[in-house]
Amino acid sequence: MSGDGTVGKALDVLDQVAAYERPVRFGELQDNSAYPKATLYRFLQTLTNQGMLAYDADRQTYTLGMRLVRLAHAAWTTSSLAPIARPYLDALSAETGETVHLAQLDSSQVLYVDKRNARQPVEMYSQAGKVGPAYCTGVGKAMMAFLDDADLDRAIQQQSFHRFTPTTLATEADLRAELANIRARGYGFDREEHEPGIACVAVPILTENGRMLGALSVTGPTSRTSLDQLEDWAPRVIDTATRIGREAQAWRFPETRQEKVTT
Template sequence: MTRQSIDTKGTLVNSVIKALNILECFSPTQRELKLSQISSHLGIPKSTALNLIRTLESKGYLIYSPHSQTYQLGYNVMTLSYNLRTSMPIIQYALPFLEELQVKTGEIIYLTTHVEGQVLYLEGVYPSVRIGNYSIAGKRLPMHCTGCGKAMLAYLPDEEFEEVLHRWKLPALTPNTITTREQLESEIESIRNRGYAIDCEEETLGIKCVAVAIRDATGYPCGAISISGTTISMRDELLDEYAKIISRVCSVLITNAHQLPAAQMRPSVNPEDF
C-alpha cells in the first residue's frame, strides 16, 4: 500500500484501527499484557478492548493465559510475518549476495529498509558462531544510532529527514549515541563525503558496523546493507574495503530497489522534479 492510498480520506474503519493498535501494544519488552493495561494504553473502555481482544483471540492473533491473566501475541502473527518475508522478491534476490558478503568477511550481514522513520531489518546472514541468539528480521530501531539508519538518513529528502527527527527525537541507546542535531548533521556530512556510514557502539556496546545505502535511480535511499561485528574484529583499516564490497552489492540491487518497503511507501514522485 502506498502513502497515496493511505492518505485517502473517509475510508478508514475505526474498529480495525483499534484492533491493530492492540497488536502494536506488544513488544520485546512487553510480551504479556493485562486487559487493564491494553485499555489504558489505548485510552478506550475495558468493554471495548475486551470485545476487540476476543475477536483477535478467535482468529489466533492473541493468546490468553489464565494463569497470569494476560494476553500475548498469537502464532498467526508469526505466520503473517513468514508470509510477508517470503512474498518479498528482493529478499530472495539479495540473499546470495548477502551470503557471499558473509563468507568474505566472516561478519554479520544485514539487509534493511526504513518504515515510518525507523530502520526495519529484513534479513540477516550470520557466521557459524553468532553474536546474539535470535533472528533480527522484523526488528525496528532508531535511524540515528545504526549504521544502516544513518546511511539512509544521509540521503533522505529534507522533509522526510525533519519528520524523522520530529517524531522520534534522538534517544540515547548507549553513551556513544548521537543525541544532538548538530552532531547528526556533522555525521551526515561525513557520510556523504565518504559514501558510507559507521556505527561504533552507538546502538550496542561492543558492536561496530559499516553500512551503505541502496539508492534508486532518483537517489532516494530505499534500503541499506551493513557488515557488523565486534569492535575487535571490525578494525578501522577494514572499513573502507568493506564499504567498497557493500557498494558493489548495492549497485546490483538498484534495479530491484522498487521492491523495498521504503520505495513502495514513498509519496508519489514527479520525474520532472529530478
C-alpha cells in the same frame, strides 16, 4: 494512542500484544493499556475472531494469530527487499565472515528485514523483524542520509536522541552533520553508538534514480574488528548494495520520473 479511529486503536492493541514477544495475559495488557477494560477486551475479542490474535483458553493468554503470520509473510515477499537480497547477503557474509544486516525504514525507525550471522557469532540487539533507532545505527543513518529534505525533517523529528553509549549522536545538529558526511562519502559507520563493542560500516540501497530503498551493513565486535578494517569492506558493500538496488528496481520498484539524488 492512535488517532485513526477504531482501526487504529485495534492496531495499537495488536502492537501491544506483539511487543511482549511471548504469550500475554489480559491483566498484563490492561496494566499497560491506554484503553478502558471493556474497550480493551472488545478489541482483543475482535482481533481474535478475525484470526489476528490467538487465545489459549487453558493458559488464558493471547499471542499473534496465524492470519497475521500469513499477512506478514505476504508483506515480506511482496514489499521487503529480503527475497531479492538473499543471495547477495549470503555472498557478502561468506566473504567478510562478519554479521550482515539488511534494513528498511519503518515510520522513521530501522526495521531489520534480514540478517546473516558471523562465522563467530556475537550477541547483539538486531534480529530480523526487530525495530531499532535510526539516529544511532549504521543502517539507519545510511538511509536517513539519502532521504529528500521533507522526509528527512520528518524522520529527524521522530528520533528520541536517547544516549545509549558515550558515542551516541544525541543532538539534531550532530546527526545532520553526520548525515551530510555520509551522503558525500556514500557510506557511514556505527561507532559503538547503539551497543558498546559493536561497530559497522553501512551503505544505502538506492535505485538508479536515487530512490532510497533500504540499507546494508557489515557489523563486527570491536574486540576483533576496527573501523579501518570495516572501511576496507566499504567498496564491496557498495557493490552489493548497488546490485540489490538494480534488481529491486527492475522487479519490485520500477520508476521512470524521479529525480536522481545528487551529492
